[in-house]
Amino acid sequence: QFWCELEDCVSPDRKEARYGCAKVRCGCVKDARLCKRAPFGLIDLSPMLEKVTGPASFVCDSTGKCRFKEKVMADYFVDGIELECAQGECVSERVDVPVDTLPGDWAILGYVVLWTIIVSAVLIPAFVYWQNAMRQSYHPIGDAEEESVRLFEASSPVSLSFSNLSYRLNGTSNEEYILKDVSGVVNPGEVMAIIGGSGAGKTTCLDMIALKRKRGVSEGNVYVNSRLISSQDRMARMSGFVGQENRLFGTLTVEESLMYAAKLKLPEKMSIQAKQLRVDQTMRELNIWHLRGVRIGSAGERGLSGGEMRRVAIACEMVTAPRLLFLDEPTSGLDAHSAFAVVEAVVRMARDHNRTVVMTIHQPRSNIFNLFDKLLVLGHGRMCYSGRADDVQRHFARIGFAVPAGFNTADYLIDVTMDASLEYSMGHLSSSAELEGAVDDDSSDNAGLLNRSSHDNKNNNQLMNRIEYLNDEFKRSEAGHDLQACLPKCTGAGRASDIEMDNQTSQKASISTQFQVLTSRHFRIMTRDRMLIASNYALTIVLAVLTGLLFAPLTLDMPGVQNRLGAFFFQCAFFAFTSMPVVEMWGPGGVHRLVFVAERAGCCYDVIVYYGARTCIELLTLKLFPPILFTLLTHPWIGHSGSLVYQLIAMTLFTTSMHVILQVIAILSNTDSMASLLCTLFILFSLLFGGFW
16 A cells, blocks of 8 residues: 655664664555555545654564554554565555566467567578679679789789898897798799798798888898788788688688688779689689588588698689789698699699799609799708709709709708708718718618707707808809899889789778678578587577476565566576687687688788678577577566566677677687687676676
8 A cells, every 4th residue: 555665774773674664665565455545545644754864773583573663654554554575565454565577478479579670680580682683793894704814914013032031039139039031933834932931930031021000120121023012911912821720710611711712802893703703713713623512621510631721721812813822831731732733723723824922842853943033041040042943953062962863852952951960062972961861761761860860969060051152152152143233123113014913913802792692602601500509599498498397476566576586697607608609709719710811911802891790690690689589489478567678688798798708708818718718707707796696
């Protein structure tokens, strides 16, 4: 019939439930019979209730029986009002207080289904439109074959030169260079190979030529068409780069991987038929045509072999026919035949279409070595030779290191720059070394290693002296003089073709095309990860039903409120931990992170477009429907009037924000284990201080 709210209550003895409250506010319940004048009610208590201001006393015994007294009410209730209290809410047994009831289950079901239909009616046609748009041509400019030819003819060839490239780590002395004073020139249609032993600085040199950002101190200049290039983005727009890691999505097929690369990197005006033709040509050139429908594969799914993945990674860059192509050990993991086929395809593209190629390569066989036009030999970061590949034997023979008959030239040059036991003897090995070179078995190799192990320090000094000798002799040689004479011509003020170069490097897919391609690709990746999708929806259904069965039925009193908080806490904890897969995706070793870094370095798309496309797909597949499904199943048991819309909004925002925050933590972490630990701690502290207790 009426209610009272107590404020500023103090208990003199915490061992007893005895309170004195300074302020009291009371009022009538709507349509209460004790608050209406006759003949509509029994008595009108509203004037008295308006005068109630306090103070008041509130005393409870051990059985839960309580008595409430207030000075104004004493005229009506001499002995006070006897109440039965449970967990903070007190209701008199003698007074019937009307309460709201839960809405009907069918009303809830119809409401949720209606909103699901509305959302699906908007999003599904939009996605179908994007898919259809991707299948259409982008402003066709003629026959597909003619467009593929124009792709090579439209871009002018470029020459590449670099002078005095040096690199050292921060905090090291000026003498401790990883790479020092390396120079070279590569003309259109030529392929330069960078060779050397392990730790010679091949990858560092290639990264500096490609203007990759590095943490240490970099020195030297890189020129394209005699024009100084200092921006990585500008270099990336005119070049392709294939690193040592295979950065491919395991759920995509070979043809899909190449097609998405073509759509992102080839000119916007090029028709979809011409892009498909270019993809087919590239697959045939690298001998992966028979694998076009095979998925790349991952740790949990069998797919391509390591060598086949390597060829696909190279194909993703070759499909765009870049004017500059950088490859870091493209033959690693390949057998001899496949390695020759890959290098031959790269050389053929360079010569037929006037492209410029620079690659690092480890121990090439003789037929591969003979394909190179230019050669850069490195030893402990120093330049031992830089010039024409067919002149390298004559140069080393002149300085006392002639290649013995029957030796692979590349192998011998690596031995010269890595093995101090090879003595200076006008191209002839010492007797022990000659024996080791002539006998090719494990026992002789192990014996040679044991004999040299006791002289590591002495041999290291001898090796460094030899490297300095090779470097000095090259600078004084004819090849060194030719390089020094050519560099000033290749590092001038620029030529007229620079303007053409600027116009062509600016060609890339529009923002709408980027969004369509990235949305289609990520949707295909997500839907093919059946274990992730199935586990999310299966766990959502099972735990939603289990939650409803455990917590139902709930009443509209204080225990019901606390039980609903427990159910809501469990729901938040579940959706928080379902976001943990972002650690695998975006941790330091996550494939999504590696692919994003590689594609972003190649200026394939804008960051905001990538994030928007990815967010839309993840919201549709994992962050929108599971919370709706969970709420739909649990609301008839634990919901209350007017809470459905707010609960849907709250859970959708919670799962989305939790996913974004965990993604940021994974990106900022140094290791996968650290990312997993920090994400778990963040979830636990968020739930601890989330107001559930």
